[in-house]
Amino acid sequence: MQSQLIERAKALLADGTVDRVLGWKAGEFAYDMTPALFSSAQELDEGFAYDAFCGANLSKYLVKESRKGGRVLAFLKPCDTYSMNQLLKEHRILRENVYLIGVPCQGKTDVETLRALGITSITAARQEGEDLVVETLYGQRRIPLAEAMAERCKACKGKKHMIYDERIGEEGELENPDRFGQVAALEAMSSEERFAFWRGELSRCIRCNACRNVCPACTCEQCVFDNPASGVDNKAAATSFEENMFHIIRAFHVAGRCTDCGECSRVCPQRIPLHLLNRKFIKDINTFYGEYQAGEEAEGRTPLTAYTEGDVEPSVVYTKGGND
Amino acid sequence: MQVNEGFKPTIVAFCCNWCSYAGADLAGTNRLQYPADVKIIRVPCSCRVNPLFILRAFQRGADGVILCGCHPGDCHYTTGNYYARRRMTLLFSMLDYLGIERERTRVEWVSAAEGVKFAATMNDFVSTVTALGENKRLEDLRCKAN
Numbered sequence: 001m002q003s004q005l006i007e008r009a010k011a012l013l014a015d016g017t018v019d020r021v022l023g024w025k026a027g028e029f030a031y032d033m034t035p036a037l038f039s040s041a042q043e044l045d046e047g048f049a050y051d052a053f054c055g056a057n058l059s060k061y062l063v064k065e066s067r068k069g070g071r072v073l074a075f076l077k078p079c080d081t082y083s084m085n086q087l088l089k090e091h092r093i094l095r096e097n098v099y100l101i102g103v104p105c106q107g108k109t110d111v112e113t114l115r116a117l118g119i120t121s122i123t124a125a126r127q128e129g130e131d132l133v134v135e136t137l138y139g140q141r142r143i144p145l146a147e148a149m150a151e152r153c154k155a156c157k158g159k160k161h162m163i164y165d166e167r168i169g170e171e172g173e174l175e176n177p178d179r180f181g182q183v184a185a186l187e188a189m190s191s192e193e194r195f196a197f198w199r200g201e202l203s204r205c206i207r208c209n210a211c212r213n214v215c216p217a218c219t220c221e222q223c224v225f226d227n228p229a230s231g232v233d234n235k236a237a238a239t240s241f242e243e244n245m246f247h248i249i250r251a252f253h254v255a256g257r258c259t260d261c262g263e264c265s266r267v268c269p270q271r272i273p274l275h276l277l278n279r280k281f282i283k284d285i286n287t288f289y290g291e292y293q294a295g296e297e298a299e300g301r302t303p304l305t306a307y308t309e310g311d312v313e314p315s316v317v318y319t320k321g322g323n324d
Numbered sequence: 325m326q327v328n329e330g331f332k333p334t335i336v337a338f339c340c341n342w343c344s345y346a347g348a349d350l351a352g353t354n355r356l357q358y359p360a361d362v363k364i365i366r367v368p369c370s371c372r373v374n375p376l377f378i379l380r381a382f383q384r385g386a387d388g389v390i391l392c393g394c395h396p397g398d399c400h401y402t403t404g405n406y407y408a409r410r411r412m413t414l415l416f417s418m419l420d421y422l423g424i425e426r427e428r429t430r431v432e433w434v435s436a437a438e439g440v441k442f443a444a445t446m447n448d449f450v451s452t453v454t455a456l457g458e459n460k461r462l463e464d465l466r467c468k469a470n
């Protein structure tokens with residue numbers, strides 16, 4: 001697969017379709033695959049990689065790259081194409097300056113997921129059929145891909161690309177995973193239990209802002225979290241209130257636009273399950289305003305920039321009986 | 325309803341300029357009673373209220389926050405309250421999900437002619453929040469130091 005991508009990128013560079021390539025290359029270790037730009041066949045040969053660790057969603061980089069002149073080639077996995085569409089919908093990417101190649105994906109792993117399975121000192125990993133074969137300093141480990149996959153890939157929306165100029169590999173199928181089971185389980189708890197659960201999670205936040213920085217839905221040039229007058233600017237939370245506030249506002253600002261790509265949970269150094277916040281909004285939007293998948297299309301209104309006269313009243317929340 | 329002896333909640337009421345603030349005015353000129361613990365903040369439209377305003381009110385010591393605007397269909401700016409309705413529904417649901425008591429938030433549509441409804445709404449909301457007691461789960465201790 002990797003060599004196929006490199007060959008195609010070289011051809012497009014050679015015929016002048018694009019003048020640079022956005023892909024992935026290994027960082028310090030084999031498992032920290034990092035987004036990278038390549039501008040020559042030689043650079044591609046030396047650095048370009050596509051493997052089970054290439055989870056990073058490249059679409060957000062195109063916000064800036066598409067404005068630098070010339071034309072850039074980007075490789076997008078199926079889930080990344082939702083982010084791409086959403087960015088196009090918000091007029092954040094200059095479409096004519098990007099060339100998109102849809103690449104197949106069988107699910108990605110990451111070092112934390114492997115660590116949790118007791119696999120450390122990783123030097124390389126490759127997919128072989130339904131298995132992930134991991135080379136470590138202590139020898140080889142073979143695990144079923146289904147187990148090794150990152151959380152978000154277990155809830156994959158499907159292997160179908162929403163947008164591309166060309167595609168490598170067969171067209172994939174949409175899937176219908178259970179994305180809301182964990183949210184429903186939390187909803188079923190009592191208010192006290194939920195409060196305790198979220199205190200346990202959110203109090204670990206170190207406000208590194210990685211979740212915001214990586215999010216393809218967070219592309220405002222001036223973010224509320226950088227505004228000193230907002231009281232929520234870039235600093236470690238001083239109280240539990242600030243922890244809650246950051247997370248409520250972060251999730252709210254992407255409500256209706258979050259494609260559930262899972263990047264925020266992937267990059268969080270504290271392993272905070274941010275997807276449980278985003279998916280709560282997605283679940284509510286589906287229930288209250290009808291099924292909606294952000295990024296399915298590059299046009300149209302998002303749920304929070306639309307309304308119907310018969311929308312439910314907010315009282316649906318505070319008058320519901322039950323678990324207090 | 326159970327009453328918390330001696331506890332007087334702080335209530336912040338965001339009222340839109342065109343309907344609900346006028347409704348509050350009417351309640352006043354008609355000498356209708358509602359608790360003085362309700363602090364009214366006038367906003368140009370219910371959709372001016374950013375989720376941060378609601379959170380900030382809790383931070384600064386509110387025990388309950390209510391948003392009042394024109395009835396759907398009657399917005400001075402035609403559609404503002406429709407957007408506010410969606411935002412508040414989702415925000416309140418998220419607060420509930422985080423384990424913050426859901427009765428601390430409310431939205432009520434009050435027209436300029438509904439002084440009676442305004443007073444009744446506030447009386448009801450104040451007694452609900454009084455029964456809940458002090459806001460502990462979304463408080464900022466630094467703002468309560470004095």
Ligand code: SF4
Nearest residue numbers: 205206208209211268
């Ligand atoms: S990435 Fe994690 S630790 Fe960093 S700000 Fe986001 S939630 Fe907090």
Ligand code: SF4
Nearest residue numbers: 215258261262263264
């Ligand atoms: S909030 Fe998280 S899951 Fe949603 S679009 Fe942003 S990074 Fe992706």
